[in-house]
Amino acid sequence: MFPVVKLRPGQPALTTSMPGEQDTAPRQGAVLTRVLLVDDDTELCASLQRLLRMDGFEVTAVHTAIDGVRKATEEVFALIVLDVMLPGGDGRIVLRKIRATSEVPIIMLTARGDEADRIAGLEAGADDYLPKPFNARELVARIRAILKRNVRQAPQPQAVRIGDLEIYSLTRRVLQKSEEVPLTGAEFDILLVLARSAGKVVSRDEIAEVCLGRPIAPFDRSVDNHISNLRKKLGTTYRDQERIRSLRGTGYIYTGQAEES
Numbered sequence: 001m002f003p004v005v006k007l008r009p010g011q012p013a014l015t016t017s018m019p020g021e022q023d024t025a026p027r028q029g030a031v032l033t034r035v036l037l038v039d040d041d042t043e044l045c046a047s048l049q050r051l052l053r054m055d056g057f058e059v060t061a062v063h064t065a066i067d068g069v070r071k072a073t074e075e076v077f078a079l080i081v082l083d084v085m086l087p088g089g090d091g092r093i094v095l096r097k098i099r100a101t102s103e104v105p106i107i108m109l110t111a112r113g114d115e116a117d118r119i120a121g122l123e124a125g126a127d128d129y130l131p132k133p134f135n136a137r138e139l140v141a142r143i144r145a146i147l148k149r150n151v152r153q154a155p156q157p158q159a160v161r162i163g164d165l166e167i168y169s170l171t172r173r174v175l176q177k178s179e180e181v182p183l184t185g186a187e188f189d190i191l192l193v194l195a196r197s198a199g200k201v202v203s204r205d206e207i208a209e210v211c212l213g214r215p216i217a218p219f220d221r222s223v224d225n226h227i228s229n230l231r232k233k234l235g236t237t238y239r240d241q242e243r244i245r246s247l248r249g250t251g252y253i254y255t256g257q258a259e260e261s
Contacts, residue, residue, distance in 0.1 A: 017117045031057035034076065035143065038068035038094065039083040041111065048081075048136065055140050065089025067225025070092045080145055082126075090098050092120050100124040105146045105185045107139070115221070122225035127186040128212060129222065150185045152230040162258040163238045167195055181233055186211060190226050191234075193255040194244060203251035227252060 035057045037045055045061035052059045062071050065088040072080055107127040108121040118129045127146055130139055160167040166175040172188055174181045189211035194202055204223045208216035214260040237243055245253050
């Protein structure tokens with residue numbers, strides 16, 4: 001069984017290796033994926049740095065809201081892990097400040113059962129959330145799933161046009177009436193899936209599996225919150241038609257007809 005991260009003051013750092021394993025670094029010369037960890041628990045940060053380095057990541061850790069904003073906006077990272085409770089500021093405010101200039105994938109760490117924090121984080125632009133305490137390997141799996149979704153490949157077709165939108169899968173851009181709409185990685189993936197299935201119902205389970213890289217859990221509202229964000233950014237209607245319709249207990253449908261090129 002993998003270690004579970006329990007975040008309580010004075011608790012010893014988690015063990016990052018299984019019996020018989022060594023805490024080894026990647027091969028010399030290996031190119032590491034940069035991850036920023038913003039959390040005030042220094043023992044947790046040290047443990048995750050060891051574990052993630054073994055999995056091929058380079059982790060920079062900072063412990064305050066101010067340092068989190070500074071690092072995220074001054075340096076380039078592939079992904080950010082951001083705690084809600086931080087010295088010097090609320091993690092959700094940090095998230096909004098980062099989102100003002102960057103669409104870097106962000107995973108929020110929240111208190112278990114605090115649905116309000118999770119909803120607020122998703123509405124502010126987080127790509128995913130993980131409640132504390134958590135399994136360290138689950139965090140690694142979620143990081144890998146999000147980064148895999150955000151790898152810029154050249155899928156065919158490259159563009160989807162539907163209504164007033166142009167969706168470019170190669171460059172992961174969305175234009176609405178020739179103006180670019182800033183979307184998070186998860187929001188873009190959900191919009192693309194819905195647009196390519198325009199006129200057909202896409203279940204919440206399918207959206208979660210394809211776009212979030214994980215099955216949806218009971219009472220998990222992450223898909224619904226991402227859809228809510230899309231409605232706010234794109235507008236709820238187009239030509240007097242509801243843009244994205246929800247079917248209770250079934251899923252979502254993007255109204256209209258898409259053209260791909």
